[in-house]
Amino acid sequence: MPDHLVIPAVSGEAAPLAGAASDFVRFDQVSVTYGAGTPQATLALTPTDLGFARGDFVCIVGPSGCGKTTLMQTLAGFLKPTGGAVSVGDVPVTGPGPDRGVVFQHAALFPWKTVAGNAGFGPAMRGLPRAERRARVEYWLNSVGLWEFRNRYPYQLSGGMQQRLAIARALANEPDILLMDEPFGALDALTREKMQEELHAVWKRRGMTVLFITHSVDEAVYLGTEVVVMSQRPGCILQRIPAPFARLAGERDIRRIKAGSDFVSLRERVLSLIWGEGGG
Amino acid sequence: MSFLRRRPWIVTLASIATVIAAWAIATYTGAVSDLLLPTPDELWDGAADLVLNGYKGYSLGAHIGLSLLRVGLGFGLGTIIGTLLGLGMGVSRKLDALAAPYIEFLRPLPQLAYLVLLIIWFGIGETPKIVLLFLAALPVSAVAARDGVRQVSPQRILAARSLGASPWQIFCHVVLPSALGEIFIGARLSIGIVYATLIAAEMIAGSSGIGWLILDAGRFLRSDYVIAGILIIAAMGIALDRGLLFAQRRIVHWAGK
Numbered sequence: 441m442p443d444h445l446v447i448p449a450v451s452g453e454a455a456p457l458a459g460a461a462s463d464f465v466r467f468d469q470v471s472v473t474y475g476a477g478t479p480q481a482t483l484a485l486t487p488t489d490l491g492f493a494r495g496d497f498v499c500i501v502g503p504s505g506c507g508k509t510t511l512m513q514t515l516a517g518f519l520k521p522t523g524g525a526v527s528v529g530d531v532p533v534t535g536p537g538p539d540r541g542v543v544f545q546h547a548a549l550f551p552w553k554t555v556a557g558n559a560g561f562g563p564a565m566r567g568l569p570r571a572e573r574r575a576r577v578e579y580w581l582n583s584v585g586l587w588e589f590r591n592r593y594p595y596q597l598s599g600g601m602q603q604r605l606a607i608a609r610a611l612a613n614e615p616d617i618l619l620m621d622e623p624f625g626a627l628d629a630l631t632r633e634k635m636q637e638e639l640h641a642v643w644k645r646r647g648m649t650v651l652f653i654t655h656s657v658d659e660a661v662y663l664g665t666e667v668v669v670m671s672q673r674p675g676c677i678l679q680r681i682p683a684p685f686a687r688l689a690g691e692r693d694i695r696r697i698k699a700g701s702d703f704v705s706l707r708e709r710v711l712s713l714i715w716g717e718g719g720g
Numbered sequence: 721m722s723f724l725r726r727r728p729w730i731v732t733l734a735s736i737a738t739v740i741a742a743w744a745i746a747t748y749t750g751a752v753s754d755l756l757l758p759t760p761d762e763l764w765d766g767a768a769d770l771v772l773n774g775y776k777g778y779s780l781g782a783h784i785g786l787s788l789l790r791v792g793l794g795f796g797l798g799t800i801i802g803t804l805l806g807l808g809m810g811v812s813r814k815l816d817a818l819a820a821p822y823i824e825f826l827r828p829l830p831q832l833a834y835l836v837l838l839i840i841w842f843g844i845g846e847t848p849k850i851v852l853l854f855l856a857a858l859p860v861s862a863v864a865a866r867d868g869v870r871q872v873s874p875q876r877i878l879a880a881r882s883l884g885a886s887p888w889q890i891f892c893h894v895v896l897p898s899a900l901g902e903i904f905i906g907a908r909l910s911i912g913i914v915y916a917t918l919i920a921a922e923m924i925a926g927s928s929g930i931g932w933l934i935l936d937a938g939r940f941l942r943s944d945y946v947i948a949g950i951l952i953i954a955a956m957g958i959a960l961d962r963g964l965l966f967a968q969r970r971i972v973h974w975a976g977k
Contacts, residue, residue: 518878538884548875551974552897562883565893595977613883 463491464649465515465617469524472510476522483674484510487524490677492666494616497643497650497686499664501657503714507675508653509621515651516542516619528617538562541610545622547602549594549609556581556590558605562613580608583642600631607639617649625655636663637694640686657710661685662698669713678713681706758944766944767951775933775945784952787918787929790846791960794853794921795914799907801854802861806906807899809862810869811891819862827859831917839924849921856917857910864906868899901975904968911964915957930956 472485485507492498500508513519514526517536526533528540536542541562549558560577568576581587584604586597594602603623610618623639624632640663643650654660660667665686669678683706685697697703724731740760746752747759754762770780778786805823809816831852838848872895880894922931930953937945968975 516878516882518882536878536881538882540882542879542882544875544879546875548873548879550876550880550894550897551977552900552972553893561880561885561893565880565883565885565889593974595974609879609883 462493464494464496464529465651466491466527467511467514467524468527470511470514470521470526471523472507472514472519473522485521486674486676488675488677490668490680492649492651494649495647497652497663497665498668499652499654499660499666499683500668500670501654501660501710501714502670502675502678503672504655505675506670506672508670510675511670512619512621512651512653515617516540538566538613539615540617540619541613541615543603543606543610543618543620543623545625547594547606549602549606551594553593554590555586555592555594555597555605558594559586559590559608559612561609566613576612576614580612583611584608584638600627600635603627603635604638607642611642611646615648617651620650620652622653622655624659632659633694639663643686657707657714658698661703661707661710662694667710669710671714671716681710754943755941756943758947763944763947766942767948770945770948776927776936778928780952783928783930783933784956787922787931788956790849790853790921790929791911791914791918793850795857795911797850798854798857798914799861799910802858802910803865803903803906805858806862806865806867806903807869807896810866810899811895816866823859823862826855827863831856831913832920835920835924844924844926848924849926852921853914853917856913860910860913861903861906864902864909865899868902868906869895871902872898901968901972904964904972908961908964908968911960912957915960 467488467490469487469489470485471483471487474482474484488511490511500511502508510519514521515528515533517533517540533540550561553561556577559581560573563573563576577590578587581590584607586601586605586608589597589601594605597605603626607620607623624635627635636659652660652663657667661683662685664683667681667683669681670676671678685703688697743757744760747754747757758766774780775783805815805819809819809823834855835848835852838851842848842851876894876898877890880890885893918929919931919934922929923935926932927936930949934946934949934953937949
């Protein structure tokens with residue numbers, strides 16, 4: 441377990457803002473200006489430093505337009521930063537790659553492919569041997585409870601199942617990092633909570649690194665090992681707050697955790713930060 | 721009238737029966753001369769005569785087959801090449817800039833406008849007919865395929881890229897299937913145009929084809945042959961469109977879902 445996570449979170453001093461040199465993922469003075477060089481140029485992200493370790497589950501929360509998706513897109517390689525650089529394991533990010541799996545808010549599945557075809561898309565494109573591909577599809581579809589639907593098409597699945605398939609599709613590539621952009625934002629509250637549980641179980645089992653973007657403070661505090669609070673216009677990081685609930689040992693009871701006073705006070709602290717009432 | 725609302729085909733049948741009854745009354749009473757409109761049994765005899773004896777050297781099947789062959793060749797070549805061109809135009813702005821003026825010029829142009837030129841260039845055989853139909857199908861398919869490519873969801877492309885797909889794989893596995901819906905819509909549009917152009921194509925000094933049959937029979941005031949030919953052309957048109965619709969629903973099964 442990385443050192444900075446041992447900090448007693450709820451009483452919480454904020455973690456240092458700049459990334460340490462040993463961080464697995466590093467944003468160095470990353471800034472993004474849309475329409476740079478035109479009269480309509482908008483600064484979406486002020487020069488930002490952020491770093492985190494392998495195995496971290498980093499949740500970014502903030503209001504619309506705070507640049508959280510922009511930040512994620514620079515790591516995904518979809519967006520070239522106007523300034524600064526992003527690196528993973530000391531290798532600069534220059535474009536999208538299978539080492540960084542992405543799950544979008546709207547599943548962005550391939551409707552012309554079956555459930556199994558979607559799940560096996562990454563391994564097939566990368567030319568993995570057939571047996572390996574089949575094993576991965578079976579493993580990940582089982583993990584998200586969709587194996588029995590493998591011959592269906594995405595439009596025959598419910599919204600929650602489609603999102604589970606999108607997660608399985610990203611994970612079947614066995615990426616080092618999973619990037620999730622409000623993946624449960626379009627789901628109803630019950631499905632959403634169930635999906636949070638399932639995602640957490642997969643993360644714990646595989647020990648991967650996750651960057652998770654959400655509007656929901658509740659979701660961020662519950663899932664993250666760390667909550668990064670961003671502020672809008674122009675987007676910047678307000679504070680990084682370690683959260684203890686993701687790494688709680690033993691059986692997790694989502695209702696008990698979310699009703700607990702530790703959880704409630706941390707959630708309120710993050711909320712007051714977002715509402716600009718100081719906090720911290 | 722909820723009984724009829726639940727069974728619209730009854731209204732359809734009643735509508736057809738009314739027209740046939742009006743036709744029978746108008747012709748059997750002599751209100752309309754049978755030179756202009758045959759009676760139902762004259763039409764039946766005329767159609768039977770076409771089926772049994774053919775028309776001017778070709779069997780009815782040969783006339784239909786030759787027309788279908790021309791439609792098939794013109795539509796097939798025009799749609800395949802037009803679609804390939806359109807896919808290229810959708811992917812490459814350069815190719816689009818290169819080809820768009822010709823496509824945009826050709827698309828709204830009535831086919832009969834350049835028919836004369838085709839006869840001058842290609843004579844009066846099969847070639848100008850096929851070329852005419854080819855040119856009718858080409859621009860529609862090209863525009864449909866280009867628009868299909870442009871409507872690809874950018875998020876799906878990003879998803880494919882982050883899953884490790886190469887540009888060529890993205891084209892084959894994401895862009896092409898995304899565009900299929902538009903391509904099929906273009907194909908159905910283009911077969912309608914090609915089919916309508918067929919009659920014009922068969923006017924070119926031919927002596928075969930269902931379109932020519934109608935034109936030729938008209939010259940001899942054989943309205944029974946003309947109407948039988950029109951019914952056959954209509955049935956073929958419906959069959960072609962339904963065939964494409966069936967293929968579209970089977971192949972692009974995800975569309976609209």
